[in-house]
Amino acid sequence: MATHAANSSIGDALPERIHCPTNVSLFLYNAAVWNAHRIHYDERYTIDVERHPAVVIDGPLQGDWLTQVVDEWLGDAGRMVEFEYSNRLAAMLDETLTAGGKVVSIEGDSVVLELFVRNEVGKVITPGRAVVALD
Amino acid sequence: MLSLITDEIRAWIGRSSDPVAFEVSRRDIVKYSLATQQRNEKYLRGDEAPPMFLFAADRPLQAIADLRPDGIWHDPLVPELPLKRVMAGGIKHRYFRAIVPGDMLSIQRSIVGIYEKQGSSGPLIFIEYNIDVTTEAGEPVMQETQVRINR
Numbered sequence: 112m113a114t115h116a117a118n119s120s121i122g123d124a125l126p127e128r129i130h131c132p133t134n135v136s137l138f139l140y141n142a143a144v145w146n147a148h149r150i151h152y153d154e155r156y157t158i159d160v161e162r163h164p165a166v167v168i169d170g171p172l173q174g175d176w177l178t179q180v181v182d183e184w185l186g187d188a189g190r191m192v193e194f195e196y197s198n199r200l201a202a203m204l205d206e207t208l209t210a211g212g213k214v215v216s217i218e219g220d221s222v223v224l225e226l227f228v229r230n231e232v233g234k235v236i237t238p239g240r241a242v243v244a245l246d
Numbered sequence: 247m248l249s250l251i252t253d254e255i256r257a258w259i260g261r262s263s264d265p266v267a268f269e270v271s272r273r274d275i276v277k278y279s280l281a282t283q284q285r286n287e288k289y290l291r292g293d294e295a296p297p298m299f300l301f302a303a304d305r306p307l308q309a310i311a312d313l314r315p316d317g318i319w320h321d322p323l324v325p326e327l328p329l330k331r332v333m334a335g336g337i338k339h340r341y342f343r344a345i346v347p348g349d350m351l352s353i354q355r356s357i358v359g360i361y362e363k364q365g366s367s368g369p370l371i372f373i374e375y376n377i378d379v380t381t382e383a384g385e386p387v388m389q390e391t392q393v394r395i396n397r
Contacts, residue, residue: 130283136281136283139277139280139281140281140282142277142281143274143277143278143281143282144278144301144302145302145305145307146302146317147310147313147317147318147319148316148317148318148332149316149317150316153317156316160316161316161331169334170333170334170335170336171298171301171302171334171337172282174298174301174336174337175282175296175297175298175301176282178296178297178298179282179284179285179286179296182286182296182297183285183286190341190344191297191341192340192341193338193339193340193341194297194337194338194339194341195336195337195338195339196336196337197335197336197393198333198334198335198336201333
């Protein structure tokens with residue numbers, strides 16, 4: 112796997128990835144994690160009962176996307192030792208979301224990354240952070 | 247302002263679940279990897295689990311008839327709260343080693359915090375869990391802090 116990590120500098124942007132979840136992808140994700148919460152597939156219930164505007168994209172799925180940003184940037188150059196994210200704003204089905212990040216510090220073999228999932232208007236809805244140890 | 251968190255609710259801090267045994271299968275890794283649209287071949291082959299693979303692995307596989315009306319499982323490690331709607335809050339992970347097919351893991355949750363905040367559309371109650379994942383021999387695999395929000 113190609114890696115961007117080996118020659119990184121502070122401020123470097125990580126490769127971004129665009130995500131457009133569908134009913135099918137949300138179904139498969141929630142089946143894989145055995146989550147039957149109806150806000151992820153039952154539109155009428157989601158709107159009428161839980162008062163969301165549409166089917167909700169899982170917060171942990173967005174967390175997974177952030178790990179993929181790190182993984183695809185890091186390649187075989189090291190391993191992730193810490194990771195965190197916070198779901199600050201809900202995202203709804205049919206939104207196009209972008210996952211990315213940047214290098215914020217490098218100390219020896221330890222690199223700290225700032226991560227984000229942002230929505231179509233550019234608002235960061237899921238910020239995150241990771242620490243990787245380079246080999 | 248009157249707190250939503252009573253002494254009875256606060257008394258849940260420090261409680262733990264029984265450890266849950268979790269056997270990692272290649273098929274489960276592949277399912278998760280396809281569902282999350284991984285692009286790394288080692289995940290798609292199921293040779294190694296992606297970092298978020300264990301999300302919700304501590305949940306018992308309950309019968310459909312035992313789920314709540316909102317579809318969420320009955321979690322014995324949640325106090326009765328005045329706010330019923332559930333949202334994901336976030337996660338912190340520390341990784342000690344890769345998870346691979348055949349791993350026999352032990353997962354145990356503890357409540358480490360219960361607090362409330364005012365959200366844009368009303369009060370929110372946060373429950374913070376520590377989740378320790380080890381091998382059967384006690385070798386650390388991953389530590390997780392997970393926040394569940396009730397609104």
